[in-house]
Amino acid sequence: MHKVAVLVQDGVEPFGLGAMCEVWSEPYHPEDDNPVFEFVVATPRPGRVRGPSGYDLHVEHGLDAAADADLICVAPKRDYLAPSPEVAATVVAAHERGALVLAHCTGAFVLGEAGLLDGRRCTTHWRHVEEFSQRFPDALVDENVLYVQDGTIVTGAGSAAGLDASLHVMRQQFGARVAAAAARRMVVPPHRSGGQAQFIARAVPDCDAETLGPLLTWITENLAEDLSVEELARRSHMSPRTFARRFRAETGTTPHSWVISQRVQAAEEFLEQTDHPVDWIAGEVGFGNAAAMRHHFSRSRGVSPQQYRRTFTGEEAS
Structure with a gap:
């Protein structure tokens, strides 16, 4: 272009x-x-x-x-x-x-x-x-x-x-x-998922817990960890239901969707900048295995990890 x-x-x-x-x-x-x-x-x-x-x-x-x-x-x-x-x-x-x-x-x-x-x-x-x-x-x-x-x-x-x-x-x-x-x-976020809500209808209600900002930063730095709603809620000292509700109020999307988008974004960078195989990348970003990464990556980006790597490096992703 x-x-x-x-x-x-x-x-x-x-x-x-x-x-x-x-x-x-x-x-x-x-x-x-x-x-x-x-x-x-x-x-x-x-x-x-x-x-x-x-x-x-x-x-x-x-x-x-x-x-x-x-x-x-x-x-x-x-x-x-x-x-x-x-x-x-x-x-x-x-x-x-x-x-x-x-x-x-x-x-x-x-x-x-x-x-x-x-x-x-x-x-x-x-x-x-x-x-x-x-x-x-x-x-x-x-x-x-x-x-x-x-x-x-x-x-x-x-x-x-x-x-x-x-x-x-x-x-x-x-x-x-x-x-x-x-x-x-x-000075804007590098990636907001297209599926994120356009606006949040109500202000975040008062809560004894701090804003989720520090947790979101922790997630991006620990993508290979257990990032289930239950685990994230435990870290935030909330019930899973309260956590999920507050997460959507602050971000406009669900915890699962937000985590997947961060993992896909991290996978993109590995595909562009390294020659590591998809299995290795899947483990590093928290997908666990190549099949799961291919599923989420293709669903999010419309191309497979292999096609994505070829686009930006001219090489196959094994």
Whole structure:
């Protein structure tokens, strides 16, 4: 992946655009050895692009500048029910030539208008899910996730989930180490599972126990240990039921799902950076055996450990 284009329209949300710029437009940092992309912001009519927050943008490039981009990002906009037909056509053309397409928050409405979400899993900001579902009844929209990839199309939920979706693409294309370096630069979590809830409906209730933050850190440093709900609850001095309820309240997901995601992420790094066999990696990250690791890794990443290693090293995972 060499060129990234972000498509903007009148009413473009500054945070949504900024999130994409923050991930994809960075110059080279020697300490991270990060990939650098040809990055362009494009709009149907170059020049002034109206903003909704008291200032406008000046965009030099028309949509033709996105014609050869490897990744097309659609920035969200305030008046999302009036997407540009030219932007929709550009997205369709990019999809047809095999480019990756990423939209988050209200940017997903452009993909819906383009017909690219019919029969596909997708998401958008939880505030707009009902309206989105009514407008695009053939789209398989999920309001309870941060981001979804279906084929070459990635959709993310609102605001900060655009960073999560972009880091997911970064991880997929360049590996966990590169994505983690980008996240460290932005001071955000290196990986939030796409299946994590978009928001937590209620504040965490008062409790004599401390926040689970220290426990989460301990888990990531001890993935090969027994990390069952019963054991984690014992460490937290709670009953399993109370622990599971509090864990979901603080993280938006279940203990089992969170642990699996951490183990998969650790396995990615071993596959990228070592030549250890899958059996050895499975033991180090807590899956126990190669069969269990293959099951969870394939379910989470859509490829086997062997395929993942070939992608980033050109070697087989034994």
